Amino acid sequence: MVEQAATAPAHFGITGSGLGHTPHAEGRVACVASGRAGELAARLDDPSFLAQCAARYTAVGFGVPGDSEVRSWRNSWPPVLRALVRAGLSDVWVYLEYGTPGGGRRLDVLLVGARPGGALGLVVVELKQWQSCRVLDAERVLRADGVVTAHPVFQVAAYRSFFRHWRPEEAPELDVRAVVLLHNATAEEAAVVRVGAGAVADIPVLSGADLAAPAEDLAGLLRCEGLSTPGVAEVRAFEGIRWEPSGRLLDHVGTILEGHSAFALVGDQQDAFVRIRAAAARYLPGRGVPAGRSGVEGRGGAGAVITVRGGPGSGKTALAVRLLGRLMLDHPAARPRFLTPSGTLRAHLLDAVSGHGAARELFPSITSLRSAARQAGALIIDEAQRVTRGGANGLPRNLAEVVGQVPLAVVFLDERQVIRPDEGITVEEIRDAARRLGRVHHHLELTGSFRCAGSAAYTAWVDDLLYGTPRPWRGQDTYQLGLATDPFELQRWVEQATGAGHSARITAGFCWLWTRHRPRGATTLPLDITIDTPAGPDTPARTWRAAWNAATALTHPDDGRPLAPHNQLWASHTGGHQQIGCVYTAQGLEYQHSGVIIGPDLTWTNGRWTAHPQQSRDETLRHLPADQYLRYALNIYRVLLTRGTHTTRIHSTDPHTHHHLTQLIKPR
Template identity: 45%
Template sequence: MTAATRQLPATDGTADSTNSPWVWAGGVAELADLMKEPSFVRECVRRFEAAGRRTVGEAERRSWERSWPHLVDALVHAGLGRLRIYLEYTTPGSANRFDALLLGRTEQGIPALVVVELKQWTRFTVLSDTEVKLADGDEPTHPVVQVAGYTAFLQQWFEAGDTGVEVRGLAYLHNATTAQAQPLREHHNTGPLSGIPVLCRDDLAPDLDARETARLLLAADLAAPDDEQVRAFQSMRWTPSQTLLESVGDLLLSPHSSIKLIGDQQDALLSVRRLVAAAKQRGTRLVVAVTGGPGSGKTVIASRLMGHYLRNESALQPRYVSPSGTLVAQLREATSAIRGARDLFMLPGDVPAAALKGSRITILDEAQRLHRPTDGYGLVQQIVDRVPIVVMFLDERQIVCPNEGLTLQEVQELAARSGAAFKHHSLAGCFRTSSSADYMGWVTDLLYGTPTSWEDTDYDLRLSANPEDLQAWIDHHTAQGRRARTAAGFCWPWARDTSQLRPEVAIPWTDADGTEQLWEAPWNAFQEIRSASAPHRNFWATAPGGHRQIGCIYTAQGLEYAYSGVIIGPDLVRRDDAWLPRPQYSRDRAMRDVQPGDYLRLALNIYHVLLTRGIHATRLYSTDRETQSFLNSLFPQTSTGHESDS
């Protein structure tokens, strides 16, 4: 049994409603009666969607219909009908959603929570202590690890108070036999996760003794919670523990961390900290905007600020929000050793009002990429209105989708509207691309101004003659232990296949003999595909194997790698001394119905981002012959072609 003592406040509870973080709550016996009604699941779907989460798909609705009765029947058979149960309980940060959460009271009168993860699985292969492969090719997290994350959240995020609570958890494969469930048990029959049982249908058979059933469900010692305990649980604030905050802060600030500050990054960090300290002392509201181009250190500074406030000023309850799924995944991975830490780093969809309750400072990275509704600024407005101190990092030239577009001027207007002071700090440096001002200027002129010849100064830039040579260059540096990646415009379809890689990026080209060739490569994998050594798309730029897949704007933005290949697709070509946008060649669903005039700005920004990922060197190639010829004219002192030794 996994048990820990945290604290519950003694405050009044709240009634069930569509605004609650669950789709249904009440007694187990009451639920058993309600589930006999055909409309019960439909009403749960309505509540879930009315709470503003997302649409419930047909597969998920069926899983509710098929899984809930198995658990409820077992609970009733075990004599646990008076326990309180919460279905589809969503934690405030939305990184966790429990299939079922039981609330009871121990013999000592202490509230106890039991997390139940329901699985319909019968056919699967255990890949490791952390991953499982299903029959359909999907590779989800091992359910014991999943439950451990849930219990860690409950242990780490309860608000301090006067009454302790025990936390327990289990996984229930209600369709699986003992033989089918056994592989899951074998991987965690010893060690720190051995207290999280994996139950199957044979374990909770109807003819089993009721007391034994209750024991297997980790609830043999539990009675019904009293009304005060229910009110306390339902009205509690979810705030991270001091231990959690200090641990994550230490990790982000570790001298061994890959996050370093140089040049005006340190000046910006200290400037923001001074501004925040002054606002905190005066008790005033503050919005700080930090702007800078690619490689200027925005994300580095944001991460260091998060670490500082977690470790040294945790009373501010800092939160880190970014619309970049890749960036959030990387930060969660960096702090994955600390259970409960993932909820400190949030995507926009993870930020309902409750998630920011109690936070005194929110760090909003990649703010220009936030989706904005037609009637205002959406999430940005909510954050500025509800959080006293907001630090935003943005670059207007990294707006890459038509439904994005927060600008510095708009941030200033939002601050004024909410009564907050506004301060702006601009980052002038570039600490990527070998800190080459010449290269950054060349890229800016190429895309936004008058293109100039490359003089081969302090950065290694070449034009690849064909995609084969480009891939050979990437392979060469990878073989030398260097991180090398190729990214391309989103001009080829992406199947989001979870079982295999497909050669979707297909580029015809003509060799020196005039023979037509076809080069093919897969996009970055939708999910990790071990058989193909393909990492999950969020780790395409950092995990081994990514050099053999092609990244796109969504997996490259916010990251960097030592050697960068860039493929300009047919969506942006050079004609008559100007860039011509061709949105009809884009396969990005976000670009549907975008007019050429609007697409030009977005396409230029996309390639601006892709061309500024490489720390030491970049190789460029255009699939359009006329554009490739134009680019070649900008390299009078260098040659194109295969350069395996450079």
């Protein structure tokens, strides 16, 4: 039973008056509601409670909750809160939808209690509404409705890992536990999900029947044994923890990134790496310096901003990732973070370090840029040209705050990869902002080409094709460039390359409808892309049909076998070659053989490129004037044409444009 103590009133976020908190927007805890378990349980019958939680969900930066999210709160919160009350745990402190710093994770329920000797006891609770499922492997389960989802035990273990690996030394000692609650499942159904061995064997999976156990047994089942009521001071101490990665975590992730073959550095990448490390040594504390605010204020003045500009394949991302790994090893007290507006690139980086569940917060969402700037002393921002504009002083507001706050910011960008009207930032704008804010500015250029078989000639040919005077491809080096008569030929080529063990993908301009949702249990994607091909000497007129890459991973409903990866992993995971990518899923990535379909939004007419925004299906672009759309269309196709490391083949749906390309690219 929990000891009785003076309680603080329930509150939303951290705005409650009982603990003397500052407003949530400036605080350190993001959640939709928090308070004593009994008080929150009593509010469940208040019709306004869920509405207030939904409003707080948006206010703290989680987004806008959908109907399914709110429905899950309505169905899942009552069983756990009422079980806590019946177990005599009415005064344990509860956070509903607790967000880790940086926005990396959102926990369903977090319980905080007191432990002897000043320690705090945390219990992470993962709530699932579903009943039966089939375990596919260590990381996935197949639900009864045919949806493949993360294994809840390993999911909650990753949350537990965060608290264990991000607690600073001066913070209260934490006893972190975890439990999965399938409140709609029977005891037999819950037993299927339990893991009886390894590092997660201590995480129980409870059923609805377990919640009906005698009251004296419930605290143990919920992993709350030994917890006493936390007082105001204990709750304040928990909320005041400045979470930061442990040296062990930084060493682990830094070593992974340092040794990853995809991030090897050569040429001017290595020179830039040395120069940036020298700046880091001046402005950041070295290994062995205690963490804390003094650890991120810099030793050589107010701070520095370094811009690194380079074209496609110049190695910006490889350099950025290697730099993150080195900063983790050399300057752990600076709490380095890596941010990118590209969700696709972020997904691949998380995939690269997926072996350590606590690493996710090292790669926060770009929407958490200001939060990351408050927590870190070194920020690496890749694909910065895609940061949304709209701030003061000619710079995106979030980026301006970073420049003025972080001791070392390294910003990677390519101004010719701006693909939306609400994006775009230049080196000159960053330089001017840095000077206004009293920051030292350094600029580096990456001029090499490490993607297209090291072919500077090919990248120059692409730039001439799109922005200058198109010229014939002479094929004077190792890069292979060709044309495909129709998309059927392109598809055969990609399938042959994939069958030979090579990575090959097709991308296209966003000129066809993209059906984002499909029926549950579907084993195929909608064939939204349709291109009519005229009859040839040996072929009849035909229509080529293909699917865009999957908005969510497509798996076989019977055995969970992967059929198509999530679109953010389309470029690298099995099955991606059978779907078509666009600029949003290809930017920042590469593959050996690249097929590109130039859609009807860009044609060669009367000796120049002409834009047709009405042919685009991109709602952010299709209503632009043609001359404004042209800039983005050229940039988009520049991205698509520079993804292949060995070969590019092109097909244009417009006959006149395709004829123009035949004058530039001779058959091999």
